[in-house]
Amino acid sequence: MTAHPPLRSYGRLKTRAIKPRQAALMETLLPGLRPPPGPFDPCTLMPTATGVWLEIGFGGGEHMAAQAGLHPDALIIGAEPFQNGVASALRHIDEAHLTNVRVLDGDARELMANLPDASLDRVFVLFPDPWPKARHHKRRVIQADSVADLARLLKPGGALRFASDVAHYVDWALALFLANPAFRWTAEDAAGWRNPPADHITTRYEEKRLGDVAPVFLDFVRV
Template identity: 75%
Template structure:
């Protein structure tokens, strides 16, 4: 377990890029404190007692997918984690413009949020286009690893679903190898189109449309056994 002398390796890169626009900066000061999840163990049901399910998006980028799913499913509470400040600011804009009441945020490492969640509290988890850390010496920083998968297995309900997507071929192979090696997950694909085409409920974002990777987007869906 990580400690002060042996901290967890970062699985994300920079936390801020261009200057944040004034309106979004204001939302960071006013809206984010109201949406931020507790910085200690908590029961997400207490945040939204009427929620049908609790979903988790790890690394929500600019928040497009998270906001769209929240709008489509107002009876679901979506927890989102993102360390990139510009992304958090963008997500807050989406939340504010759409008047979403069913989103709560962690503006930091998703692994901290997962560590604060109770067992079997999450029905769905999304890891969409995470930092691929393409250099071989940095592969150890990839989010999909045995430790993170064990943590996800703990918080996902039996029958809960995990979706991983990437447009980096090596990371797709990496993730598939590690997730199917876990006894906690079953790959749900039955035919090639199940990973070559996005599921009907997927939300395509502007980032995904840029096709910055080296292959067409691949979508891997798993079930918590």
């Protein structure tokens, strides 16, 4: 039987012309930030790193760059297929002179497949495409198989944060993470998911409030 590639979990790759400065960074800065093709140990990318973090779908890169600036000892790897977002992230990285960020301009699932077991200390999945139509739910990045892969990649005690302002996607993600015994939800009361975590960084995209509910934050620990 012929193997089929996974369904795309993202929409258009580009919506507008990339600004000249950002286009130049795509040519000069991005090649040196891309993770190597094929299986690799992320520790080799920054041997001095005290931890390895992954952001799946970093949008315009505001959160990723800000976290990298606050945690210079951590290696932060981001994956984003949307080219305008990648270009924006490169601008943030360049302006802040960040050396602890690596960027895959493609599908995060390709990156995850190349990482070894228990290689990540932290994962962020913040405001992913909700694919609101029922027939498109299968395209959501959070599925039973991706949750299982995240469980494989996170170290025991590692942290994962999912955030969304789409009620159905929040319910969807919570059910899938709770169904996997590798994850424990850390919320003890409603404030645990209604209030932004102390270390959360709000982005301009989040502030647009494009969903149908106030942002919900689900924090999990790898058991």
